[in-house]
Amino acid sequence: MSDLTITAVEAIPYRIAYRKPLRFASGEVTHADHVLVRVHTADGHVGTADAPPRPFTYGETQRGMVAVIESVFAPQLIGLDASRREVLHQRMHRTVANPVAKAAVDMAVWDVLGQAWNMPVTRLLGGYTDRMRVSHMLGFDCPDAMVDEAERMRDTYGITTFKVKVGRRPIDDDVEVVRALRTSLGSKAELYIDGNRGWSASESARALRELSDVGLTLAEELCPADDVLGRRWLVAQTPVPFVADESVSTPAEVTREILGGSATAISIKTARTGFTGSNEVLSLATGLGVEVVMGNQIDGQLGSACTLAFGCAKKATSARAGELSNFLDMSDDLLTEPLRIVDGEMLAPTDPGIGVHVDPDKLAHFRLD
Template sequence: MKIAAIEAIPYSIPYRHPLHFASGSVHEADHVLVRVHTDDGVVGTADTPPRPYTYGETQKSIVAVVQDVFAPQLVGIDVFDREKIQAVLARTIHNQTAKGAVDIAVWDVIGKTLGQPVTKLLGGYTDSLRVSHMLGFKPAQELLALALEFRETYGINTFKLKTGRRPLNLDIEAARVLRDGLGEDAELYMDANRGWTANEAAEVLRRTADLGLQFLEEPDDAREVLGRRRLVTNSPIPIAADESAANLGEAAREILTGGANLLSVKTARSGFTEAAKIVGMAEGMGIDVYIGNQIDTQVGTVASVVFGAAFAHTAKRAAELSNYLDMTDDLLARPLAITGGRIRVPEGAGAGTDVDDDKLAHYRTD
């Protein structure tokens, strides 16, 4: 059961509702589909979202690193020798989402080979996750209308508000309108994508103290260590690391240096193998985690569901799983459904990431 070939297929699907946030914006899903083939004909699949403003990767760089760097070193390795595969990937620094996709595609192969759902191989804790929806920059009343629509249509009552704008009042007002319009029971939190300084973030926390926000994600640049540490120490709500904790080492560093006291875990950038290590580390240190969104397609989202439902620690909080709804179409062969505010783990062997070949033929750009 050896890796025989790895494909990296660029494709593009337009967005119906582009997403704007402090570090960038997304208008099309210009992603890369990764497929791992074995010598006995099993195929594993995963999706890769290029996020240059977060990890420095582009669609072209992902195709190149998978085809030219990873594939030649991985061909011939047994898919069950997962640590060997990790060691090969680790020889190349950065390229987080390219590595994540290769890992997930390998897990898909393992699940199919064993005839088991990957979620069970990882932990098999539960069969569904509660969904949190991410709201991009928009006027406050439009945000509220959208959130009410999502609650009505899908039963979602947890919302992440993209923030990090200036003047600060834009985001403070948006949070207030959401809280007033959605009521006390809605779960609300903010993600500034490093848009503010530590002092600006502290001011936002002071001025939103009565809104019952759950936590604040990536308020400022975590590399400005002392400002971030002061913020975490003084904040009444947890400060979450997302892009500052893109891998196991960074996650450990941010927790140990007081840069964060909550972690966003994203399978798109950590795969299942490294994400599981991050979750175990966090659990051992008494740090909560939640499943984040890399602005994923359904192919990426199903991987998050499979992983998040596998562990008690990841299944506790609502997971960011619904932004594929902003896209005009998707590749996933068995579409996801959100009902009662939850997404169920797909049944069957593998990671549930199989794509519709006709759609791939239509949207691929190579």
């Protein structure tokens, strides 16, 4: 029997540049200033996950994540058997907020368990399928550049589903982009939009009216959830599923947004809710009868592997294309073997645990501590 007592929890800050800035309504990302989280156990297993801070979304920073993991979570978890997931979850949640830091520790523990039990995490979580269709996220740019990127993703990787960042003012810029994408990609491509809270409710309604003939399949966080009445007014008239994303960082917020009429679908991000919390969110969503999409936190390949593992595990999460490809925007990565997208799909790794491995030389090169 393995000794799964947690002996150490590491938080390693690192930085990798993006080939080009990814711009959207709530911010801009030029570097992956992430935190690699490692959980060590007495029998020598090491679980690994990634924490991408998004200060403009959740308030977490790279330095803050390192501090809370090393000074708060590690003392609470060292000495605990890693298989006692509910105890681990309860101890971390004594500390408010810090969703991405908590999620990374949670996923690193699941990685340990998969290794110890010689099974891929996606099988431990449900094992529904071995692959997912891929959606690619397009950040702000001029119409020609965004069309060029979408065509390159289609021609090189077979991707035909695209999440288009919107939320600029005037809204005509984004309407022009979406129309240009539809004209270029044709009717068979799936397009959906994400406003990152950039518009008001009335601006969102106007944009949706002007794009009513484009065939959008989802509309995500077009206006702030804090604009309670305006958001409910908008969602009540929106003809496609309205996706709550950054407004649902906890299961309780999922309940609030759905039952309050402020959303009709949910984005699940393992970078935000880990595997344990994502299970809770999914159970709520399916119980309430709303659709889900596997979202992207501008993840590197390790984060994308975690999204893929959860997405493949469940029927509901694998029904739509998952946002799995934005690691392609990074200038390098940490994994020994890169993830591959073929014919618009990504296969789940089959090695025990999350199933991917960090290259120690690359980590040594990019780490900041």
